[in-house]
Amino acid sequence: MTYTSNQRAVEPIDVPVPAKFDTLGAWLKVLAEPNRLRIVDLLMQGEQCNCDMGAKLNMAPNLVSHHLRVLQEAGLILMRRDPDDARWIHYSIDQTALAALNQVFNTFFDPARIRSGQASCAPSRSSF
Amino acid sequence: MTYTSNQRAVEPIDVPVPAKFDTLGAWLKVLAEPNRLRIVDLLMQGEQCNCDMGAKLNMAPNLVSHHLRVLQEAGLILMRRDPDDARWIHYSIDQTALAALNQVFNTFFDPARIRSGQASCAPSRSSF
DNA sequence: GATATAATTCAATGCACATTGAAGTATCAG
C-alpha cells in the first residue's frame, strides 16, 4: 500500500548523497554494537590478537571471533598471521576504510547540508 | 567467568574517549536503521511533517511516528506545532545535536588516533 | 452537535542477531 499525503503535492523520492547511502547504513549497523565498538577502540590502540582482546574486554574467544568476522566483512579491519607462530592472528584497523568511513559520515551529516526552510509541509495558508 | 589471556600480561581496561563512549554507541544504534537514516536525510532537506515523510518514504504514519520518537529521544530532532493548525507537527534536525554527533564521531574514529605498533600481542620472542 | 484529519499509543507478530557451549581446524612443543 502507498501512503499518500493529502491533497498537497509531494515531491518524488530523490535519492540523497546517492549510492553511499546504503554503504553508510551498513557501516553504522556494524558499529552500532557495544562490543564491536569496544573492539574497534582497542584496535585503535594498536594491533591485537583474539585472546588479548577477549581478556581485556572479558569476552569469550568465540564471541570475539564472531565480532571480528563482522568487522572484517564490513571491510573495517585487517588480519595478519604471526610470522613466528602461525597460530596467532594479529588484527588491526584498516586505515583506508576508516578514512572512507569518516568521509561518508561527514558528508551525510554535514551541518551545512541542513536546509532550514519547510520543504513542502504546511496547512492551507501560504502552502508554498 | 573471566577470560584470561595466557601467561602474558594484559593491560587493564582503560576507558577510551571516556564518557562519550556510551553516547556514541547510543547515537549509532539510533542511526543504524535504514528507515531512520532516510528520515534524517529527508529532514536535512528542511522541516517535514509526519504525513509528508510517510508519503515520500512510503511508510505508514504510525511507523513514521515510532521512528520520530526514537530520534527525538536520542535528541537528534526537534518538533514544532504549526501555529495556524495545531494538528500539524513540523520536525527538523537539531543542529546543535548534529554538531555534537559529528564532533564525537570524528574524535572516536580519527585516523590520527590509530597507534600502529602491536600493543601487547606477540608470541614468545620479543614479547615487549 | 457530527465528521474529517494529523498524529500518537497500544497490542501482537515475526525476525534478525548477540550470546553461549561444544566441536572442529591448524599449529607448535615435547
Next chain:
DNA sequence: CTGATACTTCAATGTGCATTGAATTATATC
C-alpha cells in the same frame, strides 16, 4: 605421536525491536 594452544565454526537459545493493524487523542471544519 601426544598434548597444549590460538582460533574458528556449528547449533541452539533468547531477546530486542521493526513492523503492522486497530484504537485513541486532539484539533479543525461544517
